[in-house]
Amino acid sequence: DGGITQSPKYLFRKEGQNVTLSCEQNLNHDAMYWYRQDPGQGLRLIYYSQIVNDFQKGDIAEGYSVSREKKESFPLTVTSAQKNPTAFYLCASKGHDSNQPQHFGDGTRLSIL
Amino acid sequence: AQKITQTQPGMFVQEKEAVTLDCTYDTSDPSYGLFWYKQPSSGEMIFLIYQGSYDQQNATEGRYSLNFQKARKSANLVISASQLGDSAMYFCAMREGGRTGGFKTIFGAGTRLFVKA
Numbered sequence: 001d002g003g004i005t006q007s008p009k010y011l012f013r014k015e016g017q018n019v020t021l022s023c024e025q026n027l028n029h030d031a032m033y034w035y036r037q038d039p040g041q042g043l044r045l046i047y048y049s050q051i052v053n054d055f056q057k058g059d060i061a062e063g064y065s066v067s068r069e070k071k072e073s074f075p076l077t078v079t080s081a082q083k084n085p086t087a088f089y090l091c092a093s094k095g096h097d098s099n100q101p102q103h104f105g106d107g108t109r110l111s112i113l
Numbered sequence: 114a115q116k117i118t119q120t121q122p123g124m125f126v127q128e129k130e131a132v133t134l135d136c137t138y139d140t141s142d143p144s145y146g147l148f149w150y151k152q153p154s155s156g157e158m159i160f161l162i163y164q165g166s167y168d169q170q171n172a173t174e175g176r177y178s179l180n181f182q183k184a185r186k187s188a189n190l191v192i193s194a195s196q197l198g199d200s201a202m203y204f205c206a207m208r209e210g211g212r213t214g215g216f217k218t219i220f221g222a223g224t225r226l227f228v229k230a
Binding site for chain 1: 146148150155156157158160163165204208216217218219220221222223225
C-alpha cells in the first residue's frame, strides 16, 4: 500500500543536540511538507518542497533545516538553535493536482531530555 | 493574507444527532480550495471532504457535508448521525492559490468534538 512513513514515533533530544526526523513516501508525490503541532493547537508549516532539490521556508522555519535529494524522502533536522523543540511533527505529501488533499504520516513526538 | 478561523475550541453533541463545526476564511485569491481533516487522539490526520471555490454544489461524503457560503466566506462542516468514533479534533484548511498553485495549505486552530453516549 502507498503511504507516508515517519520515523521514529518518539524521539528525545538532549540540550545542544541536533536530531533528524525521517519522512519517506511511495505515493510518487512531488510536494512534501513538514508541520509542527503544539498541544491543543493547529498545524504550523515549517518547510515545504515542491520538487526535488528545491524547498521553501514556511512560517516557523527558524531552528530547522531540510533536504530534498530524492523525490521519496524529505528529512527534517531540528537543530540546537530551536530552543523549544518539544512538539508533535507531521510530514505530508501531495500530488500534482492542486485540489488533492495532503496525505499525512503518523507523526513523530519530540521531547527534550 | 490568507487566514482560517475556527471559533469553537470545543463542541459537545449527543450520539446520533447532527453537529456543525464552523470555519471562516479570508483570501483575496478567486481560486482556492477548502479541506476538512479529522485528527483522533492517536495523532494521524484523516482527510474528510473538499470544496473548491468554483464548485457550484456543496460537497458531500457519506455522513459529512460542507455548508459552503462563498459570499460569507464560510465553509462549515456538518456531521450527521454522530457516532462515538467521531470524537476527535477537526481542522479546517485552505489551499492557497497563486503561482505556487495549490502547494501551500494553511490550517485553522481546530475544534475538539466530544460525542456523548
